[in-house]
Amino acid sequence: MQEALLSAVQGYMYPNEIELQWSILIVLYPFTTGLVAGAFILASLERVFNVQAVKPTYRLALLTALSFLLVAPLPLQLHLGHPERSYEMYLTPHTTSAMAMFGFVYLWYLMAVLVLEIWLDYRKEIVLMSRSETGWKKTVYRAMTLGVDDISEASLKVDDKVGRFITVVGIPSAFLLHGYVGFIFGSVKANPWWSTPLMPIVFLFSAIVSGIACILLLYFVTCWFRRVAVDMACVDTIAKYLYYAFLVDFSLEMLDLIHRLYEADESFRALDFMVKTRLFTSQIVVQIVLGTLVPLALLAVTQLFSLRDRARRALYVAAGSLTLVGIFAMRWNVVIGGQLFSKSFLGYTTYKMEFATREGLLPALVLMILPFVILWILIRLLPPWGHGEGSPGRHV
Numbered sequence: 001m002q003e004a005l006l007s008a009v010q011g012y013m014y015p016n017e018i019e020l021q022w023s024i025l026i027v028l029y030p031f032t033t034g035l036v037a038g039a040f041i042l043a044s045l046e047r048v049f050n051v052q053a054v055k056p057t058y059r060l061a062l063l064t065a066l067s068f069l070l071v072a073p074l075p076l077q078l079h080l081g082h083p084e085r086s087y088e089m090y091l092t093p094h095t096t097s098a099m100a101m102f103g104f105v106y107l108w109y110l111m112a113v114l115v116l117e118i119w120l121d122y123r124k125e126i127v128l129m130s131r132s133e134t135g136w137k138k139t140v141y142r143a144m145t146l147g148v149d150d151i152s153e154a155s156l157k158v159d160d161k162v163g164r165f166i167t168v169v170g171i172p173s174a175f176l177l178h179g180y181v182g183f184i185f186g187s188v189k190a191n192p193w194w195s196t197p198l199m200p201i202v203f204l205f206s207a208i209v210s211g212i213a214c215i216l217l218l219y220f221v222t223c224w225f226r227r228v229a230v231d232m233a234c235v236d237t238i239a240k241y242l243y244y245a246f247l248v249d250f251s252l253e254m255l256d257l258i259h260r261l262y263e264a265d266e267s268f269r270a271l272d273f274m275v276k277t278r279l280f281t282s283q284i285v286v287q288i289v290l291g292t293l294v295p296l297a298l299l300a301v302t303q304l305f306s307l308r309d310r311a312r313r314a315l316y317v318a319a320g321s322l323t324l325v326g327i328f329a330m331r332w333n334v335v336i337g338g339q340l341f342s343k344s345f346l347g348y349t350t351y352k353m354e355f356a357t358r359e360g361l362l363p364a365l366v367l368m369i370l371p372f373v374i375l376w377i378l379i380r381l382l383p384p385w386g387h388g389e390g391s392p393g394r395h396v
Contacts, residue, residue, distance in 0.1 A: 011347030020339045020351050023359040025075035027335045028367055030181040030203065031210070031328050032072045035371075037178040038211010039065040040114070040170060045241070047167040053237035059384030060222065061215045062118050067375040069110055074367055078358055098187070102180055109177050113170040119144075120163040122382050124151045140381070178207040185334060192267035193338040198256045205249035206327050212242045213323040218375075220317060226385070232309050236302075239316050243299040246323065250292055270345035278340050278348060283333045291326015295319040 009018055043061035045051040077083040089103040119126075127149045130141035182203030185194040216238050223230045260268065275283055298319040302312050336351050354360035 008350040008352065009347060010349075011342070012344065013342040013347035013349060017342050017347070018349050020336065020349070022335055022339060023079070023351075024332075024336075024353055024361065024364045025079045025359050025367075027328070027332050028364055029072065029075040030178070030335070031331045032068045032075070032367075032371070033178050033181060034203070034207030034210045034327065034331075035214050036065045036069045036072060036109075036211070037174040037204070037207040038209065038213075039068070039215055040174045040211070041208050042212050042215050042238070042241070044167050044171050047164060048171070051237065053233050054241075056231050056234045056385070057215050057219050057238065059121065059382075060218060061211075062114070062121070063378045063382065063384055064215060064218060064371075064375055065211075066114050066118060067371040067378060069106075069114060070374055071367060071371045073106065074370075075364075078363060078367075098180065098184055105173075105176055105180060109170070109173050113166060113173050117163055117166045117170065118382070119146075120159045120166070123148065123159055124156060125382070127151050175204055179204045185338070188338075190343065191338050192265065193271060193341070194334065196256055196259070198252060198259075202249070202252050202256060205245060205252060206330055208245045209242065209249050210324055210327040212238060212245060213320040213327075216242065216316060217320045217324075220313070222379075222385075230309075230313060232312070235316055236312070239299060239302060239312075239319070242320070242323070243296070243303055246292075246296055246299065250296065267345055270341055274337065274341055274348060278350065279333055279337050282329050283337070287326050287329035287333060291322055291329050295322040295326065298322075 039061045042054065043058050043065070046055045046058045077086060080086060086103075089100045090107075093104070094100040123145070126141055126144045128151070130138060130145050130149070133141055179200045182200030185203075186196055186199030188194045216235060219235065219238075220230065260271075295318075298315045301307070302315050302319075307315070339349075340351065341348050356362045
């Protein structure tokens with residue numbers, strides 16, 4: 001085992017620097033929380049900023065955010081040596097630890113923002129389904145009413161006002177949820193690959209980009225499964241916001257790169273070598289070319305030229321898919337890339353991912369699929385579309 005590790009080392013490294021401490025699970029964690037924040041920001045466009053064109057995706061965005069938020073802490077739980085102790089962060093809060101305080105941020109965003117907003121928005125449908133369904137479904141919906149079955153016009157107006165207020169509060173909460181991840185990396189002063197004041201901002205805008213792209217693709221998928229026409233005004237508007245957010249995100253990343261080039265401290269030569277060797281494929285090819293420049297070009301074509309609906313849909317699907325690949329590659333390059341070089345800048349190692357181990361590829365794939373399973377269940381219980389748009393036999 002030791003010989004296999006040493007064969008991956010180039011130059012001089014201390015023994016404790018050879019084996020990476022953070023694996024693909026820690027890559028997956030900021031990726032999922034980014035999808036949560038981005039999906040919620042897209043939902044807030046309709047609720048707070050009155051962008052009516054994206055209304056068909058409002059509830060879908062909320063349910064998607066909830067699905068990914070429920071799975072978000074699981075990679076951390078698998079990574080911990082004693083995950084059964086994680087509840088202690090709530091019993092013995094440590095205010096000087098950003099990682100410990102995130103437990104409170106997560107719980108606040110889950111219970112006080114996302115779940116409450118979804119409940120208020122769906123409360124009328126939940127009450128109606130609790131009255132019309134039979135068997136176990138009736139029991140489930142009755143429990144979901146929480147004993148509140150008043151759906152008078154005055155009561156629903158109160159729900160709408162409270163829901164709007166929660167959405168307003170949820171926007172900075174979403175920023176805090178994912179900006180914290182960038183803060184964790186950016187505050188590690190000993191690692192020049194991570195230590196930059198722009199890291200939280202870059203993480204935040206890349207989260208917005210990934211969340212918007214994810215909802216765009218999910219909207220296409222749900223329309224295809226339900227065999228209903230895609231609302232082109234909706235997807236055109238989403239694609240426009242995706243394009244603008246992507247431009248800001250790419251500009252911030254280039255600003256960070258220019259700053260590093262201009263600063264050119266003692267670590268620059270080592271980091272430059274690492275990008276040209278260890279991270280060339282994942283960063284230059286996948287993240288920058290395929291995951292950034294190509295989707296930006298595809299979105300620019302849709303914004304600059306008048307294309308038929310079918311052509312625009314194809315470009316949107318391609319751009320959204322490549323965007324998610326690029327954002328995941330960005331998370332990979334940050335988390336894994338920051339561990340590939342020695343603290344002396346004299347050596348480099350590689351990351352070899354296992355398959356069926358606790359932090360291998362198989363559990364990571366399961367955790368990637370699990371949010372979509374949860375989303376499917378939520379959609380069956382709480383359809384995100386209006387009357388006449390669902391599949392036969394469903395309450396929509």
